[in-house]
Amino acid sequence: MVLAGTGFFVYLQFRNDVDTAVDSGLRSRADELSAVVRREETSLAAHRQQLVGKADSFAEVLTPGGEVLDSSAVIGDVNLLEPAQLRAAARAPTFVTRGDLPSLDGGARLLAAPVSTPAGKRIVVVGASTAARDDSLTDLEQLLLIALPAALILASVAGYWVAAAALRPVEAMRARAEEITTAAPDERLPVPDTRDEVARLGETLNEMLARIGDAMERERAFVADASHELRTPLAILRAELDLALAQGRSPEELRAALASAAEETDRLTQLSEDLLTIAQTERGELPLRLEPLRLGEAFETVERRFARRAAEAGRRIEVGDDGGLAPRADRLRIDQAIGTLVDNALRYGAGTIALSARRAGEAVEIHVTDEGGGFPPDFLPRAFERFSRAPGVRGDGSGLGLAIVATVAEAHGGSAGAVNRPQGGADVSIALPLSPPARS
Numbered sequence: 001m002v003l004a005g006t007g008f009f010v011y012l013q014f015r016n017d018v019d020t021a022v023d024s025g026l027r028s029r030a031d032e033l034s035a036v037v038r039r040e041e042t043s044l045a046a047h048r049q050q051l052v053g054k055a056d057s058f059a060e061v062l063t064p065g066g067e068v069l070d071s072s073a074v075i076g077d078v079n080l081l082e083p084a085q086l087r088a089a090a091r092a093p094t095f096v097t098r099g100d101l102p103s104l105d106g107g108a109r110l111l112a113a114p115v116s117t118p119a120g121k122r123i124v125v126v127g128a129s130t131a132a133r134d135d136s137l138t139d140l141e142q143l144l145l146i147a148l149p150a151a152l153i154l155a156s157v158a159g160y161w162v163a164a165a166a167l168r169p170v171e172a173m174r175a176r177a178e179e180i181t182t183a184a185p186d187e188r189l190p191v192p193d194t195r196d197e198v199a200r201l202g203e204t205l206n207e208m209l210a211r212i213g214d215a216m217e218r219e220r221a222f223v224a225d226a227s228h229e230l231r232t233p234l235a236i237l238r239a240e241l242d243l244a245l246a247q248g249r250s251p252e253e254l255r256a257a258l259a260s261a262a263e264e265t266d267r268l269t270q271l272s273e274d275l276l277t278i279a280q281t282e283r284g285e286l287p288l289r290l291e292p293l294r295l296g297e298a299f300e301t302v303e304r305r306f307a308r309r310a311a312e313a314g315r316r317i318e319v320g321d322d323g324g325l326a327p328r329a330d331r332l333r334i335d336q337a338i339g340t341l342v343d344n345a346l347r348y349g350a351g352t353i354a355l356s357a358r359r360a361g362e363a364v365e366i367h368v369t370d371e372g373g374g375f376p377p378d379f380l381p382r383a384f385e386r387f388s389r390a391p392g393v394r395g396d397g398s399g400l401g402l403a404i405v406a407t408v409a410e411a412h413g414g415s416a417g418a419v420n421r422p423q424g425g426a427d428v429s430i431a432l433p434l435s436p437p438a439r440s
Contacts (some may be wrong), residue, residue, distance in 0.1 A: 007144040026128060189209070236260070
């Protein structure tokens, strides 16, 4: 369409230029002949030289009634104007296009103009053959009919070649992507050194593959760690049940076996709940009921829940000031997170456990501190990773406690952190935004 439109425009412009040149030449000849006629030199000898012209041009002088007073030899005494054209020419200069003339090859373009002389009004007619014009237009048409299809073919071939060259890196990436499987997650797509959109697409896809690979590695590690954690309580539970079913067991031994089995069942239940919480967070499905939460009430609830365990261990849980802060949060999840921190402090810490809250900018920080030995320094960077345990600590935890705390904090749009206090002991905190982001 572009080539056809361009060719049509070129043709019209060329035809207009040719017609303008022909008309300009006719005006010049008409002005010259009118000047001669106006001097009343109306005899044939007086203006014969003005009527001869070139081989493809001619002229004649008429009366308003159409009588031929003089004319070029090439047209003889033929009146070139029809009555209507003659009347129009008597009023103003008029251009006329005629078909074939007997003595000319092809049509003709005429200019008829009125001239006032002492002998009366005359009509001066000058003309030129349009054969050369028509031949030029025909040559241009033939050239365009040959050149435009050729240009279209060349443009198509060039476009196909350019498109194929541009898409070749995309095909290479597609072929490599077809080969990438979960068995080879480290494979990456080839990125062309072109620094264009295709290269940026390849880089983005490689970054996506890297994130997917990391997620797969985390999932594999998660499954392996979960299997390891489940294997121990299940083995203990199986052993206790086998002992309970053995012949000759006393009632005391049966009760001890059943008590141990119940303890391992509780551990399995807690572990399954922790795994479910993490899985829900991975899918973005951790349910939250956001409402204004008075932290003082949450602290007192947790303190009552762990008061007996603390007393049996000869320790104390101290509830500090909540600063009157009431962030919008899920009460059940926050109780779960604070309870996990208190449970860890009872298991692995020492001394008084303190619960407090303070404002930090647009967030609320909840702190749980103890007076024990704190975290091993090399363990702090991975304290909130799943199934991570500090080396040499006592206890039989699953290593999911702090991971659950971080999960709850992130679900609220916050974060979790842990440091060792200068005076001794650990300080684990949860930062919650005062206005949590809307959940989709």
